[in-house]
Amino acid sequence: MKINWFKYASPATFYPVAGRLVPLFGIAAVVLMLFALYWGFLETPERLGGTNPQKEYYRIIFIHVPAAWMSMWLYLVLAGWSAVGLVFNTRLSFMLANAVAPTGAVFTFIALWTGAFWGRPSWGTYWDWDPRLTSELILFFLYIGFMALHSAIDDSRRADRAAALLAIVGLVMLPIIFWSINCPDPNNCAALHQRSSLGKIESNILIAMLTMTLGFWLYSFATSFVRLRGIILMREQDSAWVRELVADDGGAVQPKPGESDREVSA
Amino acid sequence: MQSLLDFLHQGGYAFYVWSAFGMTFVLLVAEVVSLRRSRRTILRRVGRLARLRAQNEPSSQPSPRPSPQPTEFQR
Numbered sequence: 001m002k003i004n005w006f007k008y009a010s011p012a013t014f015y016p017v018a019g020r021l022v023p024l025f026g027i028a029a030v031v032l033m034l035f036a037l038y039w040g041f042l043e044t045p046e047r048l049g050g051t052n053p054q055k056e057y058y059r060i061i062f063i064h065v066p067a068a069w070m071s072m073w074l075y076l077v078l079a080g081w082s083a084v085g086l087v088f089n090t091r092l093s094f095m096l097a098n099a100v101a102p103t104g105a106v107f108t109f110i111a112l113w114t115g116a117f118w119g120r121p122s123w124g125t126y127w128d129w130d131p132r133l134t135s136e137l138i139l140f141f142l143y144i145g146f147m148a149l150h151s152a153i154d155d156s157r158r159a160d161r162a163a164a165l166l167a168i169v170g171l172v173m174l175p176i177i178f179w180s181i182n183c184p185d186p187n188n189c190a191a192l193h194q195r196s197s198l199g200k201i202e203s204n205i206l207i208a209m210l211t212m213t214l215g216f217w218l219y220s221f222a223t224s225f226v227r228l229r230g231i232i233l234m235r236e237q238d239s240a241w242v243r244e245l246v247a248d249d250g251g252a253v254q255p256k257p258g259e260s261d262r263e264v265s266a
Numbered sequence: 267m268q269s270l271l272d273f274l275h276q277g278g279y280a281f282y283v284w285s286a287f288g289m290t291f292v293l294l295v296a297e298v299v300s301l302r303r304s305r306r307t308i309l310r311r312v313g314r315l316a317r318l319r320a321q322n323e324p325s326s327q328p329s330p331r332p333s334p335q336p337t338e339f340q341r
Contacts, residue, residue, distance in 0.1 A: 059276070
């Protein structure tokens with residue numbers, strides 16, 4: 001079977017597809033997150049590490065690490081669709097980039113916030129200008145900057161291109177965050193995060209962490225697709241298919257009779 | 267009952283654990299709520315525009331391309 005993928009590059013075709021996928025992703029995300037919470041709190045040891053173990057607060061790992069991964073992954077998605085949009089000039093790509101940005105910002109903030117509440121009991125401070133913390137904060141500002149720049153330009157085609165360029169330039173932060181725990185000289189900079197490898201983590205902790213990551217990922221799909229459908233409707237409101245669509249389920253969204261009379265006569 | 271209290275206590279680190287998980291929960295729920303509200307707003311707005319247009323150009327006269335209704339100024 002051969003699928004013509006370019007068919008789905010049209011907003012009119014992707015709109016109903018996204019609509020059908022949202023509940024699937026949403027339900028799967030909730031189930032996975034609940035499972036991860038159950039496993040993380042009830043099936044894991046109370047201590048992490050050997051001689052100087054982390055106590056119960058290490059359980060923040062079950063949201064901190066997945067949120068930090070999603071913050072970087074969603075930025076890659078954002079910049080990727082921005083690049084596709086700039087190269088092929090496809091409207092849907094820019095719309096996807098815009099739809100992902102707020103969810104990415106939310107996960108970046110969650111990574112910073114949960115990191116602060118993990119840092120206080122383990123490092124003795126909520127915040128430090130450590131390379132990884134600082135670069136993650138800059139990633140958060142990049143998400144905010146992307147959204148602010150896009151909304152500051154009225155012409156949406158120009159806004160798309162300007163914000164896409166910012167997103168691609170901002171890609172430089174991803175390798176910086178990734179390798180920021182390698183501090184060349186401990187006297188000049190301190191890397192608070194320890195080196196970690198997934199293979200060495202206790203398997204129950206790994207199960208909860210990876211399940212939560214998958215849950216966050218599906219949650220991002222669901223929220224991005226809902227947001228994408230809104231963006232498509234707003235941008236394509238002059239096209240015939242949107243007019244037909246809103247006329248079809250107009251009954252559900254029509255304002256009260258009195259209200260609509262007033263608007264029409266005004 | 268005691269086990270539930272122990273669970274909530276998290277070995278004395280309840281403040282850190284529940285601050286982290288609570289904020290995550292609040293933010294994710296807030297995002298979903300705000301998405302639902304903005305979807306309703308967009309549907310209402312786009313629907314209103316479509317209805318206004320449908321009134322202005324009746325479908326009995328199909329125009330070859332959707333021309334915008336002349337405004338006060340253009341007339």
